[in-house]
Amino acid sequence: MLSYWEKKNLLNYDLVVIGAGFVGLSTAIHYKENFPGRSVLVLERGVFPSGASTRNAGFACFGSLTEILDDLEKTSEETVFDLLVKRRLGLKNIRSVFGDEALDYAPSGGFDLIRPQDEACLGKLGYVNGMLRTVFGGEVFEMAKPKSFGFGKEISHLVKNRYEGQLDPAKYLKCLWQKCQDLQINILTGAEVTSLEEESCKVHVHSFYDEDIIFQGRLLAVCTNAFVNQLIGGLDIKPGRGMIMVSEFIPDFPWQGTFHMDKGYVYFRNVDNRLLIGGGRNLDESTEMTTDRGINSVIKNYLVEQAKNIVFPGKNLLWENEWSGSMAFGEMKRPIIQQVNARVAVGVRLGGMGVAIGWEAGKELAHLLGS
Ligand SMILES: Cc1cc2nc3c(=O)[nH]c(=O)nc-3n(C[C@H](O)[C@H](O)[C@H](O)COP(=O)(O)OP(=O)(O)OC[C@H]3O[C@@H](n4cnc5c(N)ncnc54)[C@H](O)[C@@H]3O)c2cc1C
Known part of the structure; x- marks a missing residue:
């Protein structure tokens, strides 16, 4: 009582x-x-x-080039633009209210890994930059060199987004x-x-x-x-489970940044000299349409493979953390x-x-x- x-x-x-x-x-x-x-x-x-x-990855992001182009195929330019503006404004506002130090925000830049099957997007880089110029006051996307990161040979190009950053969500x-x-x-x-x-x-x-x-x-x-x-x-509303893994400590971790691949379905970043990798929900979408916690072994194996073949080619990393979280999607x-x-x-x-x-x-x- x-x-x-x-x-x-x-x-x-x-x-x-x-x-x-x-x-x-x-x-x-x-x-x-x-x-x-x-x-x-x-x-x-x-x-x-x-x-x-x-339980997220802490990408302070507003969309990679391939993600924006994918959105533009499904919805109007005005809607995509509005959402980008909101994401940009949201990031600006939390940084100004709470401060970068408290958020552990690092303006490390974001990168889109381009495979041969994604290369058509490169022809539209100028168009997307034009669309975003009024909001950012400059070019958002520019070409970078995949070789300088040591990525696997399937990565033919790298597109940098200099306005993207990362933070610690907790x-x-x-x-x-x-x-x-x-x-x-x-x-x-x-x-x-x-x-x-x-x-x-x-x-x-x-x-x-x-x-x-x-x-x-x-x-x-x-x-x-x-x-x-x-x-x-x-x-x-449809639930969507997302999974993330964090590797062992890697001395002399070679780069900083947030990275997207396959329209943002796979993503990775550095955190405390470790590799964080997540995504792959699209591999088994029907199983992942759940609010239950859990690790899907098909997706886990896929992410382990992406880390070994693309992020650090040939390296067998130990994975010290894995978890899932629940997102919400819709039409x-x-x-x-x-x-x-x-x-x-x-x-x-x-x-x-x-x-x-x-x-x-x-x-x-x-x-x-x-x-
Ligand atoms: C694996 C993963 C990676 C992600 N990576 C990123 C990223 O890098 N960048 C990014 O911008 N976004 C990312 N996201 C998405 C981002 O985390 C979410 O969009 C955001 O956290 C949603 O916040 P929210 O408050 O709407 O929902 P939530 O954080 O889910 O909050 C809803 C809360 O409601 C509570 N609740 C539910 N039912 C009840 C009830 N009946 N009674 C009381 N409480 C209840 C839940 O416990 C929960 O705490 C990611 C998400 C996941 C899962």
């Missing part, structure tokens, strides 16, 4: 946010900054956020936690929301620990990304930030872009809730 004190002080809020990933915490922060006098509670089912925000999360603390936003972890129930002037948010605990919010933001279907129906490659009704709004479907656009998605959602 809840105590008198718990019932009196801990259950009622102006805004309840479900999900303490980048989007949930950013929503809470922007809302509280807009309305300092209002109370905000964030409920998270994991001990840490347990979707994608601390440090970014700690920055968000700190900001929440400064703003007196309450975060409860181990608090899985099991169901929602609406009344005319508030939303009941059910959680369970020994008994049904019912939080009440005048407003509710659902920021559970890949898991949103469990609470809100009718959204175009359109853009977040869903919308009101479900007068009291409830969602901010979900961040795809593989949440490092860059999580902060901006939270800002937009907080604005919706406040209007």
Whole structure:
């Protein structure tokens, strides 16, 4: 049974946010900054956020050349351009709010590895640079030399994106936690929301620990990304599991940067003198359409092979870490930030872009809730 004190002080809020990933915490922060006098509670089912925000690769990216060209085949130039601008702005804003040191941000540049079958993209480099010139004020993509990185012989060209960087996603999360603390936003972890129930002037948010605990919010933001279907129906959301491996320590690690291959489906970077490699979801898309954690051995073997044949040809690395995280995708490659009704709004479907656009998605959602 809840105590008198718990019932009196801990259950009622102006805004309840479900999900303490980048989007949930950013929503809470922007809302509280807009309305300092209002109370905000964030409920998270994991001990840490347990979707994608601390399980990603930390690419502070807005799209490689092959990824942008792939997007342009599926959707209009205007939509692709809008998303690029949002990603660019999001990165600029988190760097200016939290600072590069706190985020462990390194402006190391991004690179697209081009194989013979990708070479058609090189003819469109000038066109994409032209499209991005107004946003970046200069040429984004330029040719670099694959030989200077020692990549496997299948890599015929390398395209550099000088505006891309990398950060430590868990440090970014700690920055968000700190900001929440400064703003007196309450975060409860181990608090899985099991169901929602609406009344005319508030939303009941059910959680369970020994008994049904019912939080009440005048407003509710659902920021559970890949898991949103469990609470809100009718959204175009498909979960997508992504896996990552980190190698043993490699003395004299030879380069720095974030690298993409195969339209961004495979990616790797340096981290603390180790190789981080991830992706390969497209190899077994139907199995990976899940919110379950786990390692797909087909994908793991493929990534091990890419590391051995392309990244460090002939080298058998030991892999000391492997994990998976849950992303959310849909027909359109853009977040869903919308009101479900007068009291409830969602901010979900961040795809593989949440490092860059999580902060901006939270800002937009907080604005919706406040209007
Ligand atoms: C392997 C991998 C690599 C990636 N690499 C990159 C990258 O390099 N760059 C990039 O920009 N993006 C990358 N991403 C994507 C990025 O991590 C996500 O877009 C971003 O973290 C999404 O943030 P979010 O807050 O929307 O979702 P999440 O971080 O998933 O947060 C949702 C939260 O809701 C919680 N939750 C769910 N259901 C409930 C419930 N019922 N009750 C309470 N809490 C609940 C979950 O536990 C979770 O913590 C990657 C993702 C993965 C998985």
